[in-house]
Amino acid sequence: MSQRSLVPITLLTGFLGAGKTTWLSAALQSETADRVAVLVNEFGEVGIDHILVGEIAPDTVLLNSGCVCCQIRGELKDAILNLLTRAHCGEIPQFDRIVIETTGLADPSQILSTLTFDPVLHNQVVLQDVVTVVDVMNGASLHADQPEWVAQVAAASTILISKTDLVPEALLPDLQLRLSLINPVARQLDAQQNLTFADITSSSSIDLNSLQFPGSAHRDGTGAATLGLTFDTSLDWTSFVVWLSAVIQRHGANLLRVKCLLKTQEGVVLIDGVGHTLHHPRHLDSEIASNQKSHLVFIARDLDMVRLRASFEAFLNVKVS
Numbered sequence: 001m002s003q004r005s006l007v008p009i010t011l012l013t014g015f016l017g018a019g020k021t022t023w024l025s026a027a028l029q030s031e032t033a034d035r036v037a038v039l040v041n042e043f044g045e046v047g048i049d050h051i052l053v054g055e056i057a058p059d060t061v062l063l064n065s066g067c068v069c070c071q072i073r074g075e076l077k078d079a080i081l082n083l084l085t086r087a088h089c090g091e092i093p094q095f096d097r098i099v100i101e102t103t104g105l106a107d108p109s110q111i112l113s114t115l116t117f118d119p120v121l122h123n124q125v126v127l128q129d130v131v132t133v134v135d136v137m138n139g140a141s142l143h144a145d146q147p148e149w150v151a152q153v154a155a156a157s158t159i160l161i162s163k164t165d166l167v168p169e170a171l172l173p174d175l176q177l178r179l180s181l182i183n184p185v186a187r188q189l190d191a192q193q194n195l196t197f198a199d200i201t202s203s204s205s206i207d208l209n210s211l212q213f214p215g216s217a218h219r220d221g222t223g224a225a226t227l228g229l230t231f232d233t234s235l236d237w238t239s240f241v242v243w244l245s246a247v248i249q250r251h252g253a254n255l256l257r258v259k260c261l262l263k264t265q266e267g268v269v270l271i272d273g274v275g276h277t278l279h280h281p282r283h284l285d286s287e288i289a290s291n292q293k294s295h296l297v298f299i300a301r302d303l304d305m306v307r308l309r310a311s312f313e314a315f316l317n318v319k320v321s
């Protein structure tokens with residue numbers, strides 16, 4: 001099956017009470033909403049969010065009795081396959097996208113790993129976006145010392161900042177800066193802007209101008225560190241894959257996010273990974289892409305970024321600026 005026919009999945013995550021269900025309910029009511037199937041994962045005996053979302057999307061499926069990232073991965077797989085089968089048989093309307101709303105304590109990298117490595121799911125669905133809702137009131141203060149919050153922010157392709165109506169506008173830049181220190185490659189949007197799925201998901205053609213890469217290594221105060229490397233030389237793709245595989249093999253548990261735009265002898269390649277799982281590399285063949293420098297970004301916890309940079313330079317024989 002070709003990549004084109006895979007059903008895209010949007011993973012909607014964010015800490016407890018951040019505003020995931022509120023945003024999802026609003027987006028589902030938008031006139032321009034895709035045809036969306038929704039899976040809601042909740043802790044506890046009684047799920048409530050799926051009832052709220054279910055008023056708008058009647059075929060919403062509740063995954064309860066555990067967290068989808070650790071305890072009920074099999075249930076997630078069965079629920080996705082069940083949705084696809086029911087749509088195929090005409091029992092529920094056809095859909096263009098599946099949205100999975102996680103619990104507030106989920107680690108997105110575990111779910112990505114299930115979606116990517118399961119041999120059956122791998123041929124049916126593809127994780128397209130990780131959308132993380134961050135509560136502007138509690139995000140950087142209350143939640144920042146929670147590893148799950150940092151993992152969710154680091155995994156995001158888009159960060160939706162919620163509850164901006166509840167704080168003075170002047171407080172926003174501070175949170176935005178802190179978020180971009182943890183994850184410099186995610187877009188940050190105001191959740192109150194009536195955003196549709198089209199607004200928050202990555203399009204098939206990538207807007208290179210929207211990609212941001214940090215210039216060096218830094219720590220953000222939550223224990224996560226970021227390394228950004230930029231260089232102009234063309235890389236040997238095979239050597240890079242060997243190096244990256246070794247890094248993931250050795251330090252996979254510490255990695256929160258990897259994003260690379262690479263000039264190689266085979267063209268420009270975009271690599272996007274959450275935790276130690278990588279999406280399929282995407283070839284970018286536009287003229288704009290070929291005029292870019294190469295950029296690598298690693299976000300990790302307890303990883304010596306100076307040594308990582310030295311190892312990259314030595315193995316690939318590249319001097320970075």
Ligand SMILES: Nc1nc2c(ncn2[C@@H]2O[C@H](COP(=O)(O)OP(=O)(O)OP(=O)(O)O)[C@@H](O)[C@H]2O)c(=O)[nH]1
Nearest residue numbers: 015016017018019020021022023104162163164166
């Ligand atoms: N004022 C305001 N309240 C919001 C906003 N977004 C969410 N809320 C409120 O915040 C509370 C939690 O919102 P939910 O959407 O249930 O949050 P959640 O992330 O789905 O929560 P859990 O599933 O329990 O983790 C609710 O009372 C919402 O009404 C917002 O942008 N502005």
